[in-house]
Amino acid sequence: MKVAVFSTKSYDRTFLTAANVGGQHELVFFEPRLNLETSVLTAGFPAVCAFVNDCLDAKTLRAIAQKGVRLLALRSAGFDRVDLAAARDLDLTLVRVPAYSPYAVAEHAVAMILSLNRRIHRAYNRVREGNFALDGLLGFDLHGKTVGIVGTGKIGALTAKILHGFGCRLLGYDVSPNPDCQALQMEYVALPKLFAASDIVSLHCPLIPETYHLIGAEAIGQMKPGMMLINTSRGQLIDTKAVTKGLKSGKIGYLGLDVYEQETDLFFEDLSNQVIQDDVFGRLLTFPNVLITGHQAFFTEEALKNIAETTIANITDFERGRTCPNQINLEELKK
Ligand code: NAD
Numbered sequence: 001m002k003v004a005v006f007s008t009k010s011y012d013r014t015f016l017t018a019a020n021v022g023g024q025h026e027l028v029f030f031e032p033r034l035n036l037e038t039s040v041l042t043a044g045f046p047a048v049c050a051f052v053n054d055c056l057d058a059k060t061l062r063a064i065a066q067k068g069v070r071l072l073a074l075r076s077a078g079f080d081r082v083d084l085a086a087a088r089d090l091d092l093t094l095v096r097v098p099a100y101s102p103y104a105v106a107e108h109a110v111a112m113i114l115s116l117n118r119r120i121h122r123a124y125n126r127v128r129e130g131n132f133a134l135d136g137l138l139g140f141d142l143h144g145k146t147v148g149i150v151g152t153g154k155i156g157a158l159t160a161k162i163l164h165g166f167g168c169r170l171l172g173y174d175v176s177p178n179p180d181c182q183a184l185q186m187e188y189v190a191l192p193k194l195f196a197a198s199d200i201v202s203l204h205c206p207l208i209p210e211t212y213h214l215i216g217a218e219a220i221g222q223m224k225p226g227m228m229l230i231n232t233s234r235g236q237l238i239d240t241k242a243v244t245k246g247l248k249s250g251k252i253g254y255l256g257l258d259v260y261e262q263e264t265d266l267f268f269e270d271l272s273n274q275v276i277q278d279d280v281f282g283r284l285l286t287f288p289n290v291l292i293t294g295h296q297a298f299f300t301e302e303a304l305k306n307i308a309e310t311t312i313a314n315i316t317d318f319e320r321g322r323t324c325p326n327q328i329n330l331e332e333l334k335k
Pocket of ligand 1: 069070077079098103105150151152153154155156173175204205206207210211223232233234258259295297298299305
């Protein structure tokens with residue numbers, strides 16, 4: 001099947017080409033993101049393969065459907081960028097990669113916790129400049145601290161498991177509790193209690209209307225002074241301006257972000273020769289207790305291999321008219 005692959009980086013080419021055994025599909029790699037302007041490139045392609053920051057709003061979906069696209073294959077788990085009602089009305093088939101390596105994201109969340117706590121990001125720079133002073137690098141024992149996990153699905157549960165190994169006390173919040181977490185003595189509580197009791201809060205729930213700006217002024221008001229907030233899920237779970245205020249007042253003592261509300265204008269590109277226009281993001285970069293990575297939590301060899309292999313299998317299922325286990329049931333939206 002002829003597939004237009006958008007937002008392609010060198011690593012996407014490498015892993016997708018390796019997974020496309022025997023050249024079963026004709027993969028055409030495009031570097032630009034998919035949006036209304038670039039949708040012209042999809043002419044003649046029955047399938048489009050997109051990533052997390054491609055624009056999949058109603059206008060773009062209409063444009064690609066008019067060009068003949070029937071399959072939208074996401075190289076991601078999250079599908080919050082897709083206008084699902086439009087996809088259903090246009091009779092598009094939507095497939096994704098629901099789990100490629102929950103370990104990758106959970107391990108990155110823990111890496112952020114450890115780096116922020118022990119100030120590894122600051123120590124690295126100091127030592128390179130011959131500054132071996134320890135002032136300002138004081139950390140705390142993770143052992144015995146309370147960690148609140150919001151969203152205890154695949155990634156949240158693995159994060160909990162790793163932190164359980166450090167001797168942390170675990171609190172959880174989820175619309176459906178996970179027995180694997182309960183087996184780690186995680187206590188499920190309401191969000192206000194989780195915020196009030198946690199030294200560290202790590203977000204692992206999906207971005208849906210109910211979780212948009214889950215962390216805003218009200219939630220921050222309920223938190224322990226000096227707490228650590230980690231977000232490796234989706235940027236819009238956090239009201240960044242409210243969090244900036246929380247950092248300024250000291251209510252938030254540490255912030256680790258792998259995702260950011262307005263990341264589509266920034267992440268995955270080398271902008272080092274440009275002036276960053278986003279002042280909210282610019283302010284975040286000035287805090288010594290903020291660590292930001294550019295949506296790289298998923299970025300391990302194992303994850304890229306799984307993403308590529310599952311994407312190719314999803315496309316093959318569609319081409320052969322087989323039931324695809326990774327298809328999103330758009331018909332359910334009608335109910
Ligand atoms: P999952 O579906 O296994 O788990 C999500 C959990 O959130 C489920 O247990 C679900 O019940 C829970 N949930 C749903 N609504 C909720 C609500 N309103 N409040 C609290 N919990 C709620 O998903 P996963 O594989 O663990 O992934 C979690 C998120 O991580 C994804 O939605 C995605 O946005 C993000 N992610 C980020 C990266 C990255 O590179 N940074 C990579 C993969 C996934």
